[in-house]
Amino acid sequence: MSPGPAGAGRPAGPPSGAPAAAALALLVAVGVSAAFPLADENQFGLALALLLAMGAAGRLLSRTGDFGRLALILLGGYLSLRYWAFRTFETLAYTGVWDVIFLLLLYLAETYGIATHLIGLFVNVAPLERRPAPLPADPARWPTVDVLVPTLNEPLEIVRITLTACVQLDYPREKLAVFVLDDGGTAQRLNDPDPRRAAAARERARKLRELAASLGVHYRTREHNLHAKAGNLNAALGVAIEDARGGRTAPARNPGLGESHPQEELLLVLDCDHVPTRDFLRNTVGFFLADERLATVQTPHFFINPTPVEKNLGTAGESPGENEMFYGAIQLGLDFWNASFFCGSAALLRRRALVEIGGLVEDTITEDAGTALRLHASGWRSLYLNKAMTMGLSPESFDSFIIQRSRWAKGMIQILLLHNPLRLPGLSVAQRLCYLNACLFWLFGFARLIFFLSPLMFLVFNLRVYNASLDQVLAYAVPHLVASYFVSNRLYGRFRHPFTSELFEIIQSIYLIPAVLSVFLRPRAPRFRVTPKTASLEQDTLTHLATPFYLMLLLNLLAFCAGAILYLNRPVLLDTIAICLCWNTFNLFLVVCCLGVVWERRQLRRTHRITPREGGHLVDRRRGTRVDAVLRDLSVTGAGFEIADRAPLLSGRLELEALDSSGRLHRLPLRLVRIESFAGGVRVGCRFEDEDEAVRRAIVDYVYGDSARWKYFADLRQVREVGTVRALVRLTATGIRASLRHAAGLLRWVAGRRIRGYRRAA
Structure with missing residues (x-):
């Protein structure tokens, strides 16, 4: 759906009045009819007919x-509703204490899965596609903008690139100010009791001040590190900060220290590793002129590097990126219900709206979603523009990946407990469901653990966790599973392949369960942990978080042995044994993939490269010769090209001439460092000569400034959908390859230790 240019800022939402009542009545009728009992053969016929109808609808979508x-x-x-009604009214029978405990646990896990699946379908019933909103022809009518870049302890080179891109945003200079908000340079950190930490903080703060001054960026810090990122932004904005006792600390008692504080109409918030393109403001500011009650415009988080799961499995480029599902599909569905989330970065906000609600929410470590919830409850609107205009960094090790996801899980459960969207005044019914779905999602760890253990409970301990015959499984359970995967694949197949969610969930579950439980016990206890950036590994290695997956593998293998023994002793249970063994086999496939993930593959580059295929010219600065070249890889440190002839480039001092999508000509100095021949010509590796500040700015502008380049890569990642069977085969093959690499690495490690031991003994 698209609102069109004239309606770029028009709030979207569900129908009202009689159409809404009719739709609600239809849904109620569907729900009631799902509980009508049918004989197994009639249910099988109904399910088959509905599946055939779904196939036809999918083909005509x-x-x-x-x-x-x-x-x-x-x-x-x-x-899915018919299956849940069957489970509820026909399978919950008491056959023993332990039987009923695990039976109810499985039933609750299935209920949770079906509920989140159905709410998710509701959220994405009509995804809203928007186009950038035009700005008035007269720049005098454009609102003023402050760019806020909070930082704590990230490498300064990362911060430098982001700030350099910020000062080059295509917006009138007199209407733009850039602020770096340094929580690593607070008075609290500069006076740390540990002399080494205090000295490191002072040195980093000094260098960051110098960097900000060289770029014309305002530097700000504060007295105390209260409430992490939310407190940092609130201190800069001059709103009160919540103290440790639950009271409000006036800005004067936790002042922002440094240059003038942000005070413009709009605020662009960027994480310090999120580099904006030149056109970010030109594509987003117009929405605020069209709607006075618009509080936030969120854009996608585009990441240049794969997650550790994708990197270690080797699936980057073969399947959509892990974040594509949220930013490519879910946010568009949320936007229809006026419930698109503020995601903490790559978002433009109205200052007046933030001040009205008292600043960013501070009592949850997912301050972004908490702030969006409060804004929506206060009557402000949000929208989502699905155009990648920032480039960020994903976690680069499995450890940092778990740190990030644990923070998200804790923060969303905090929102559920402290600001329950079902009870919070001011929200529409649709908004309540959208926020509830976002919070409940992070309970998946419990369901995944139960799904893993349930077949083991029957095969190993002979507990009756599922009271149904094979005919009933075929009539109810199988159609539900087929329908769920089919719907998900047809709606989201370009953004996530089948079984990818199961893999990502099971690999996080072991570590998210204790994190979530800790929040239920102490909702206000979680503390914000920054996701580590720029990790590097000199060689493949085993993460210290691998142990649970070895145990899960042993349990899977034990279940197969137990199943064989159970069949020999009680062959009458063949149907149930076969179902549980199939279930256990699926779990085994996932565990095999997990073992591939926890074997970390080496990563030597400190700067990530992108792989465009763009035309340009290489000019020999000494000879003046000029040749056509194809850009094949690019980073802020250098570039790689393919050319047809090496003769004109022997001098080694080159210049790149290239046009971007807007027609801007870029000229950048290069030094030749590598030449190698291949069947189609010559590959040339070059390093940028960036000793001059103006050249460094030009390099950042060329590498990161063109949003069309990120669109090209985003489209590449949204590969064609694949069928469920093919996806399972591909995932299994990928997991086996990664696990074999894991096993080979362990053997090399053991052999290396023995050889070193022999040498020491000799």
Whole structure:
């Protein structure tokens, strides 16, 4: 859906009045009819007919648009509701204390999965595609903007690149100010009791001040590190800070220290590793002129590097990136219900809206979602523009990946407990469901653990965790599973392949369960932990978080042995044994993939490269010769090209001439460092000569400034959807390859230790 240029800022939402009542009545009728009992053979026939109808609707989805999408969702949701009614009314029988404990646990896990699946379908019933909002022809009518870049302890080179891009944003200079908010240079950190930490903080703060001054950026810090990123931004904005006792500390008692504080109409918030493109403000500011009650415009977080899961499995480029599902599909669905989230970065906010609600929310470590919830509850609107205009960094090790996801999980459960969206005044019903879904999602760890243990409970301990015959499984459970995967694949297949969610969830579950439990016990206790950046590994290595997955593998193998023994002793249970063994086999595939993930692959580069395929020219600065070249890899340190002839480039002092998508000509000095031949010509490796500050700015502008380049890569990552069976085969093959690499690495490590031991003994 698209609101069109004239409606770029128009709030979207559900129908009202009679159409809404009719839709609600239809949904109630569908839900009630899902509970009607049928004989197993009749249910099987109904399920088969509905699955065939879903197949037809799926094939016609591109032609029927929203109608076909709604039909697919209703048919799939109906099959899932019938399965849940069957589980609720026909399978919950008491056969023993331990039986009923694990039976109820499995039932609750399934109920949780079905509920989140159905709410997710509701959220994405009509995703809203927007186009950038035009700005008035007269720049005098454009609002003023402050760019806020909070930082704590990140490498200064990362901060330098982001600040350099910020000062080159395509916006009138007199209407733009850039601030770096240094929480690593607070008075609290500069006077740390540990002399080494205090000295390191002082040195970093000094260098960051010098960097800010060289770029024309305002430097600000504060007295105390209260409430992490939210407190940092609030101190800069001059709003009160919540203290440790739950009271409010006036800005005068936790002042922002440094140059003038941000005071313009709009605020662009960027994490210090999120580099903006030149056109960010030109594509987003216009929305605020069209809607006075608009509080936030969120844009996607585009990451230049794969997550550790994708890197270690080797799936980057073969399947969509892990964040594509949220930023490419879910946020568009949320936008329809006026519930798109502020995600902490790459977002433009109205200062007046933030001040009205008392600043960013400080009592949750996911301050972004908490702030969005409070804004929506106060009657402000949000929207989502699905155009990548920042480039960031994903976590680069499995450890840092778990740190990040644990923070997200804790923060969203804090929101559920402290600001329950079902009870918070001011929200629409749709907004309540959207926020509830976002919070409940992070309970997946409990469900994943139960799904892993349930077949083991029957095969090893002979506990009756599921009271159903094979005919009932085929009539109810199988159609529900087929419908769920089919709907998900048809709606989100370009953004996430089947079984990818299961893999990402099971690999996080072991570590998120204790994190979530800690929040239920002490909702206000979690503390913000910054995700480490720029990790490097000189060689492949085993993460220290691998141990639980070895245990899970042993349990899987034990279940197969127990199943064989159970069949020999009780062959009458063949149907149930076969179902549990199939279930256990699926779990084994996931565990094999997990073992591939926890074997960290080496990463030597400190700066990530992108792989465009763009035309340009290489000019020999000494000879004046000029040759056509194809840009094949690019970073802020250098570039790689393919050319047809090496003769004109022997001098080694080169210049790149290239046009970007807007027609701007870039000229950048290069030094030749490598030449190698290949079948189609010559590959040339070059390093930028960036001793001059003006050249460094030009390099950042060329590498990061063109949003069309990020669109090209975003489109590449949204590969074609694949079928469920093919996805399972591909995932299994990927997991086996990664696990074999894991095993080979362990053997090399053991052999290396023995050899070193022999040498020491000799």
